[in-house]
Amino acid sequence: MRLPSLYQFFRHQVNHGFHRHGIAEPATVDYVSDILARFAQLRHLYALQDAKGRPLEYIVDMLETWQQNETTSPSHGRSILRHLGEYALFMSGIFRERLMARGELNYYLAHGSSAYWRCADRELNPRQRQVYWHLHQDFGRISSTLDYMRREQFPLPPSADNMLTAFWRV
16 A cells, blocks of 8 residues: 655645635645645754854744845745745644744744745746745735644644644744
């Protein structure tokens, strides 16, 4: 019996969850599935690093890094913006309760949506631009759908939920 790859698993789950919530764009489903599969490895979740090699865990640090790189290396600036949007989407969808408890959910939603607006504005490929534009426009709904999927499609016992939150330092 052949097991699906992590991407295939998430693609099936995201397609099902998004379809239930009226999000039917295949390119968006593919993009979000890719985020979930990549961010299952912490090295991808914390891919951005400061000058000392420490991972950037806060949006404000990612924004500062983006501003420092925007003029000197526009392509690197775009990759920072894309990561910021992906990070904000992942955290606001998968760790929503934690962000709400810390009073940071709206901050993540606003900066995630804004990052994708900037990505769309700078993207030359029309298909990718459309994906970023859709993520910008429906960021809150996509994030809410990921939260719903985490709670309903992947219900975890309380001990496992604590294990997930352990990945995110207080």
